Amino acid sequence: MAKPNIDASKLTITLIQTPKELKDQSTLKFGDYFTDHMLCIKYTEENGWEAPEIKPYGPLAIDPAAYALNYSVQAFEGTKAYRAADGTINLFRPQKNLERLASSSQRIMLPEFDQEQFLECIKELIKVDQRFVPHGHGYSMYVRPNFIGTEPNLNLAYSREALLYVYLSPVGPYFPRTVRLYANATEARAWPGGVGNYKLGGNYAPALRPAKDVNNRGYDQILWLLGDDHYVTEVGTMNFFIFWVNADGEKELVTAPLDGIILPGVTRDSLLELARRWGEFKVSERKITMPEVITAIEEGRLLEAFGAGTACIVCSVSEVFYQGKDHVIPVDPTDPDAVYGPLTKRLRAELLDAQYAVTPSSWNVPL
Numbered sequence: 287m288a289k290p291n292i293d294a295s296k297l298t299i300t301l302i303q304t305p306k307e308l309k310d311q312s313t314l315k316f317g318d319y320f321t322d323h324m325l326c327i328k329y330t331e332e333n334g335w336e337a338p339e340i341k342p343y344g345p346l347a348i349d350p351a352a353y354a355l356n357y358s359v360q361a362f363e364g365t366k367a368y369r370a371a372d373g374t375i376n377l378f379r380p381q382k383n384l385e386r387l388a389s390s391s392q393r394i395m396l397p398e399f400d401q402e403q404f405l406e407c408i409k410e411l412i413k414v415d416q417r418f419v420p421h422g423h424g425y426s427m428y429v430r431p432n433f434i435g436t437e438p439n440l441n442l443a444y445s446r447e448a449l450l451y452v453y454l455s456p457v458g459p460y461f462p463r464t465v466r467l468y469a470n471a472t473e474a475r476a477w478p479g480g481v482g483n484y485k486l487g488g489n490y491a492p493a494l495r496p497a498k499d500v501n502n503r504g505y506d507q508i509l510w511l512l513g514d515d516h517y518v519t520e521v522g523t524m525n526f527f528i529f530w531v532n533a534d535g536e537k538e539l540v541t542a543p544l545d546g547i548i549l550p551g552v553t554r555d556s557l558l559e560l561a562r563r564w565g566e567f568k569v570s571e572r573k574i575t576m577p578e579v580i581t582a583i584e585e586g587r588l589l590e591a592f593g594a595g596t597a598c599i600v601c602s603v604s605e606v607f608y609q610g611k612d613h614v615i616p617v618d619p620t621d622p623d624a625v626y627g628p629l630t631k632r633l634r635a636e637l638l639d640a641q642y643a644v645t646p647s648s649w650n651v652p653l
């Protein structure tokens with residue numbers, strides 16, 4: 287008989303005894319404040335998925351020898367719930383995140399799970415803690431699913447026990463400013479045959495030291511280059527886009543292809559779709575190299591460059607250090623104080639309007 291999968295109808299809810307006081311919304315930053323409850327769903331190979339539980343937010347009891355702690359058997363996701371002006375709450379394309387979580391976790395031999403039932407449980411968690419979902423444009427509830435191998439076993443086989451859990455963090459508006467990049471061709475975030483296209487915790491720890499190094503040199507983020515031709519992959523933990531007049535003289539929005547190196551961002555996918563719907567210029571997913579980017583800067587053909595991800599939506603790039611030199615990227619030639627270029631700003635506005643349900647969008651999933 288098939289082992290039980292996640293079943294939202296079996297969800298139990300244990301409410302916290304002393305609910306937290308709500309933090310003053312204007313003091314919200316990113317990722318250091320959590321709500322009252324969390325969702326936990328346990329799995330064992332023997333019995334399948336247990337009944338989902340919503341319970342007070344708090345420490346997990348994990349065996350010190352758990353796979354997650356020894357061998358980084360951990361996959362995660364990040365998505366957001368947005369409160370519309372009328373008070374209703376929507377998740378933005380959460381199915382994309384759950385598909386990606388399934389793909390990431392299967393790469394590290396974690397068990398399959400029913401994505402729809404899991405989404406129903408996540409919605410319930412947000413409902414339970416909905417007083418924490420902030421009001422107003424720019425504010426949102428960050429949703430962090432985590433999937434870990436919990437079997438205590440030092441043998442490198444696979445974890446026969448697992449925990450899928452979700453917690454919530456109300457977040458404030460991202461302070462808009464442009465970023466300066468340091469193009470790094472020495473260290474690699476991901477490589478052919480590697481796991482750069484999966485959101486695995488193990489991909490992020492090794493990036494901490496290179497990131498700190500560039501911060502110490504006065505740069506905000508790493509532009510990750512790969513291989514001898516200096517293929518431009520991603521920026522920090524964001525997908526990277528350029529808008530330029532390409533070598534053939536065409537206006538083109540370009541980002542790296544889903545070739546197994548880059549993380550398939552939901553923001554990336556959404557921006558590509560918006561730009562394709564407009565149909566005003568060429569939109570490409572293809573490999574570009576740093577020498578091509580530098581030539582475009584020198585010839586005045588690079589119009590805008592930006593990073594894209596759930597945390598900031600889009601973030602304009604104003605400068606990039608490459609081979610001993612800072613190269614200035616124009617943000618908006620008509621406005622020296624602009625923090626977004628014209629196209630970047632338009633993409634950002636259109637995406638935010640969808641997320642806050644200012645314009646109706648089939649991407650929104652109501653609670």
Ligand SMILES: *Cc1c(COP(=O)(O)O)cnc(C)c1O
Pocket residue numbers: 364485520522523524525549550551552553554594595596597
């Ligand atoms: C999460 C992440 C992104 C952005 O993905 P979104 O789904 O748009 O938030 C891009 N690159 C890396 C390396 C990431 O971890």
